Amino acid sequence: MTRYDAVVIGAGQAGPSVAFSQAAQGRRVAIVEMAEPGGTCLNHGCRPTKALRASAVVAHSARRAADFGVHVGEVRVDFGQAIGRVHTLIDGMRAGLQQAIDEAENLDYVHGRARLVGDPTGAEHRVVVTADDGSEQELTTSEVYLNVGNRASIPPIDGLEHVPYLTEVELLALSELPEHLIIVGGGYIGLEFGQMFRRFGSEVTIVAGGGIAAREDPDVQQILTDLFTDEGVRIVEGRPSRVSGDTSGVSVEVPEVGTITGSHLLIATGRRSNSDQLGPDTGLETDAHGFVLTDDRFATNVPGVWALGDVNGRGAFTHTSYQDGDIYLHPPRTVAGRVTTYAMFTDPPLGRVGMGLQEARESGRRVLKAEIPMASVSRAKLESETTGVMRVLVDADTEEFLGATILGLQADDVVQVIGVAMQAGVRYPIVRDALPIHPTVSEFFPTILAALTPLD
Numbered sequence: 001m002t003r004y005d006a007v008v009i010g011a012g013q014a015g016p017s018v019a020f021s022q023a024a025q026g027r028r029v030a031i032v033e034m035a036e037p038g039g040t041c042l043n044h045g046c047r048p049t050k051a052l053r054a055s056a057v058v059a060h061s062a063r064r065a066a067d068f069g070v071h072v073g074e075v076r077v078d079f080g081q082a083i084g085r086v087h088t089l090i091d092g093m094r095a096g097l098q099q100a101i102d103e104a105e106n107l108d109y110v111h112g113r114a115r116l117v118g119d120p121t122g123a124e125h126r127v128v129v130t131a132d133d134g135s136e137q138e139l140t141t142s143e144v145y146l147n148v149g150n151r152a153s154i155p156p157i158d159g160l161e162h163v164p165y166l167t168e169v170e171l172l173a174l175s176e177l178p179e180h181l182i183i184v185g186g187g188y189i190g191l192e193f194g195q196m197f198r199r200f201g202s203e204v205t206i207v208a209g210g211g212i213a214a215r216e217d218p219d220v221q222q223i224l225t226d227l228f229t230d231e232g233v234r235i236v237e238g239r240p241s242r243v244s245g246d247t248s249g250v251s252v253e254v255p256e257v258g259t260i261t262g263s264h265l266l267i268a269t270g271r272r273s274n275s276d277q278l279g280p281d282t283g284l285e286t287d288a289h290g291f292v293l294t295d296d297r298f299a300t301n302v303p304g305v306w307a308l309g310d311v312n313g314r315g316a317f318t319h320t321s322y323q324d325g326d327i328y329l330h331p332p333r334t335v336a337g338r339v340t341t342y343a344m345f346t347d348p349p350l351g352r353v354g355m356g357l358q359e360a361r362e363s364g365r366r367v368l369k370a371e372i373p374m375a376s377v378s379r380a381k382l383e384s385e386t387t388g389v390m391r392v393l394v395d396a397d398t399e400e401f402l403g404a405t406i407l408g409l410q411a412d413d414v415v416q417v418i419g420v421a422m423q424a425g426v427r428y429p430i431v432r433d434a435l436p437i438h439p440t441v442s443e444f445f446p447t448i449l450a451a452l453t454p455l456d
């Protein structure tokens, strides 16, 4: 048994910064990780997918090169090389993090799966860590920081347990391009991977229960559906009732659509909390989805236990998880009032903050809308990237920004103009009257804010 001043469980986005900070204060700290340092984002989430997306964007640009007067000849994708580039980048980043952990004074890296055992109400917490070979060690501490994240949620589809299906983890481990990738789920993961693999040359079918980008505004869903269809992705709406197959191929039965056969099956139907990995007797209060309930400074109901990142259900992104750690380390900051900005990295990307159309209509406020199709944005025209829309919603009475939906060129960055304005409490006339740079996408915020119309 080893005693620590603090034990961090999970080396994802929030855990390492909390561990480094505590150790730098001379406290004895352990960080326990059952997989690899860097968590989902670094190992099988944001970073490898965005590195792979870069190859897909290059392939797409190369195919369109002649439109710009550039002639590159036949475009051929070497998927092995593209995924090799991803692994080189990710391996380097992971090694950098591992080195920083190993070199930090007062910080021990413990590999294994952590469980909380014993009386959760006691002043000392017991953390049992099971290594890959089954051996166990026990750590005791008065402070536990949970940064355990989440994992793919696997829906109960008849036959699925007998089929070698993939999650994002296994998909990113492939070295050969799937001939026909069937993706169940039309959310972030399904759409980002679907577009990429199509651009690499796979046949792609997305089985989208609830539709494409189901939480977004209807016109955004339609633009994305048209874009994907034009690129040759087949989208079918429905939920599989049964799957079968083996390593040579899979069959997916979708009621009212029929049977779809493919070479690989990706399940991308949402995420589930890893809080269940911490054992059955943690005493932690969770919601119906297993997210650990916390106060605004991430304290759980169990004294001496904090929950940071995806596991607390207050965000589902790397930036929210990382910021949880930052907020915790800088009291009296709290997470209350955080404005969550996010992007979906299709090409072009979707940038989002705040309310969408339906939420605005249901808000009971007098809502004004500022909107322009990307086809009218000069920078988008100049780059022949005219797919998409810019929309900003404001409160007619308080002049607050309520939300923004930007689908189009550089939307992942452009949306942050409104995100920062919302976070800072800036009223829309300030942005309307600001001087923008020409020719940029953001220069249209003043233009559209000068022509607000009531939301119907």
Ligand SMILES: Cc1cc2nc3c(=O)[nH]c(=O)nc-3n(C[C@H](O)[C@H](O)[C@H](O)COP(=O)(O)OP(=O)(O)OC[C@H]3O[C@@H](n4cnc5c(N)ncnc54)[C@H](O)[C@@H]3O)c2cc1C
Binding pocket: 009, 010, 011, 012, 013, 014, 015, 032, 033, 034, 035, 036, 037, 038, 039, 040, 041, 042, 044, 045, 046, 047, 049, 050, 112, 113, 114, 115, 147, 148, 149, 150, 168, 189, 274, 277, 278, 308, 309, 310, 311, 315, 316, 317, 318, 319, 321, 345
């Ligand atoms: C394919 C994909 C693409 C994504 N793209 C983006 C993107 O572009 N932008 C974005 O912002 N977000 C993206 N996300 C989401 C993002 O990856 C997560 O929101 C983020 O990683 C959450 O960070 P976290 O620190 O809360 O948890 P994680 O990064 O999941 O880290 C949790 C860690 O805890 C470890 N762990 C869990 N239980 C235990 C235990 N009992 N004992 C020991 N260790 C344990 C896990 O192994 C893991 O390493 C993506 C996710 C996926 C799957």
Ligand SMILES: NC(=O)c1ccc[n+]([C@@H]2O[C@H](COP(=O)([O-])OP(=O)(O)OC[C@H]3O[C@@H](n4cnc5c(N)ncnc54)[C@H](O)[C@@H]3O)[C@@H](O)[C@H]2O)c1
Binding pocket: 155, 184, 185, 186, 187, 188, 189, 190, 192, 207, 208, 209, 210, 211, 213, 214, 238, 239, 240, 268, 269, 270, 271, 316, 317, 342, 343, 344, 345
């Ligand atoms: N760009 C980013 O920031 C980014 C990228 C990828 C993932 N992520 C994170 O990962 C999370 C998970 O992404 P995701 O795409 O798995 O989930 P999601 O919740 O975004 O989408 C899942 C979709 O699958 C559908 N679905 C559920 N069960 C189904 C079934 N049986 N058959 C067919 N469809 C079904 C749902 O209706 C939903 O539309 C996101 O919420 C986000 O936090 C973020």
